[in-house]
Amino acid sequence: MLACDANQTWSQFLEFVKSRCSQTAFENWLAPIEATESEEGKICLQVPNIFVKAYLLDNYKRDLCAFVPVDTDGEPAIDFKIVPPSYKPAPVKKEPDHASPSIDHATETREYELKLNQFYHFENFIEGPSNQFVKSAAVGIATHPGRSYNPLFIHGGVGLGKTHLLHAIGHSVKKNHKKLRVQCITTEGFINDLVDSLRSKSVDKMKRFYRSLDLLLVDDIQFLQNRLNFEEEFCNTFESLINQNKQIVITSDKPPGQLKLSERIVARMEWGLVAHVGTPDLETRVAILQHKAQQKGLTIPSEIAFFIAEHIYGNVRQLEGAINRLSAHCRLLDQEVNEKLVEQTLSELFQRPHKEKVSVEAILKSVATIFQVRISDLKGTSRTKDVACARQVAMYLAKEMMGESLMMIGAAFGKTHSTILHAYKTIENKVKNDESLRRQIALCRRHIDL
Numbered sequence: 001m002l003a004c005d006a007n008q009t010w011s012q013f014l015e016f017v018k019s020r021c022s023q024t025a026f027e028n029w030l031a032p033i034e035a036t037e038s039e040e041g042k043i044c045l046q047v048p049n050i051f052v053k054a055y056l057l058d059n060y061k062r063d064l065c066a067f068v069p070v071d072t073d074g075e076p077a078i079d080f081k082i083v084p085p086s087y088k089p090a091p092v093k094k095e096p097d098h099a100s101p102s103i104d105h106a107t108e109t110r111e112y113e114l115k116l117n118q119f120y121h122f123e124n125f126i127e128g129p130s131n132q133f134v135k136s137a138a139v140g141i142a143t144h145p146g147r148s149y150n151p152l153f154i155h156g157g158v159g160l161g162k163t164h165l166l167h168a169i170g171h172s173v174k175k176n177h178k179k180l181r182v183q184c185i186t187t188e189g190f191i192n193d194l195v196d197s198l199r200s201k202s203v204d205k206m207k208r209f210y211r212s213l214d215l216l217l218v219d220d221i222q223f224l225q226n227r228l229n230f231e232e233e234f235c236n237t238f239e240s241l242i243n244q245n246k247q248i249v250i251t252s253d254k255p256p257g258q259l260k261l262s263e264r265i266v267a268r269m270e271w272g273l274v275a276h277v278g279t280p281d282l283e284t285r286v287a288i289l290q291h292k293a294q295q296k297g298l299t300i301p302s303e304i305a306f307f308i309a310e311h312i313y314g315n316v317r318q319l320e321g322a323i324n325r326l327s328a329h330c331r332l333l334d335q336e337v338n339e340k341l342v343e344q345t346l347s348e349l350f351q352r353p354h355k356e357k358v359s360v361e362a363i364l365k366s367v368a369t370i371f372q373v374r375i376s377d378l379k380g381t382s383r384t385k386d387v388a389c390a391r392q393v394a395m396y397l398a399k400e401m402m403g404e405s406l407m408m409i410g411a412a413f414g415k416t417h418s419t420i421l422h423a424y425k426t427i428e429n430k431v432k433n434d435e436s437l438r439r440q441i442a443l444c445r446r447h448i449d450l
Helices: 003-018 023-030 050-064 105-110 132-143 162-176 187-199 203-210 228-243 263-269 282-295 302-311 316-333 339-349 360-371 375-379 385-401 406-413 417-430 435-447
Strands: 034-036 043-047 078-082 152-156 182-186 215-219 247-252 273-277
Touching (some): 003 023, 003 034, 043 050, 050 078, 162 247, 187 203, 187 215, 282 302, 282 316, 282 435, 302 435, 360 435, 375 385, 406 417
Parallel strands (some): 043 078, 152 247, 215 247
């Protein structure tokens, strides 16, 4: 392959991927690569370091095969040549006599500016059963960093508040421990820092910065998976800080043992406290909705908030998105919040579980849990008020969710079809005026094991 062909091929590949990645990623990872004269059947790429090579193959191998030659195994036929970039010394500015010529403090601090989300504080973190433990741990660390729970590893699904807690710790420490050095960074940011340091030959400076911190907050550690060279540097920084009794807090979408990282770093992350952030329950979701609505100047009646929370239960970001959409709709059309408006505006956000076969056993188990009665009582003949109501709820849910005839449902409960119909109509009438019962039934639906 001639040099001009190689350059043309590589230029075409760059044009293809440029629109498929961020500008920062393109400039840091792909722009430094150059195509040079190659042998027939291969292309030679000149890269500044092994990290750029690893990034290219890890993220774009399949795309590369559509542009460059491939070998007999279907792998991209590329010869990599590592050529560190050459740098011209920056022009030396004449310093005033009173200034120190050795350190440019603005340059020193600009690269490692602490960036914390101004809205993420402990005061506006809505606490509930699913996050109470992890919030307590976070507050404890912010109060006495480095003394306990080190490292703190927070894991949970998307949009459940991990980043909120991470930044809240940062805000609290900066406010109450002003002399401590704090850095909050995403894993991608750490990787980009390392790449930039390699390109500018300032790795030692980066190491000194990170290893002199008193508190390191790292978000989304899962993005360190399958990046062995970066993982090694992070692990070295991790160990250096831990050995100095400096505080580390890490977030992830999975617990340490489920991450595809080396045993060495997994073991170190499990040294301290591993805390899970769960999906908020109904009451917590309602509190979140009301809090977000208040921030937007929107008034939502309690029953409407429960209605939304019953239908949007994935994560906090979805709830916030619902409030943003509802707020904009009400403001632009000058309408008040009601159930009809909510259904029209938010229906596409509502989450509906897949319709699968529901068993009587699953319904009885769920109702027994929510209404705090025994399954044997639900199957029995007890006529006490609590048991009788719970039994009717079970029959009501069976008629709604099982898709069977009244006779089939009656046989499953050991009752006649008329008893099932009577129970259904009784509960149907009650829920119209009993908000507490309606919420209990909604919880039963949610807990039924499909």
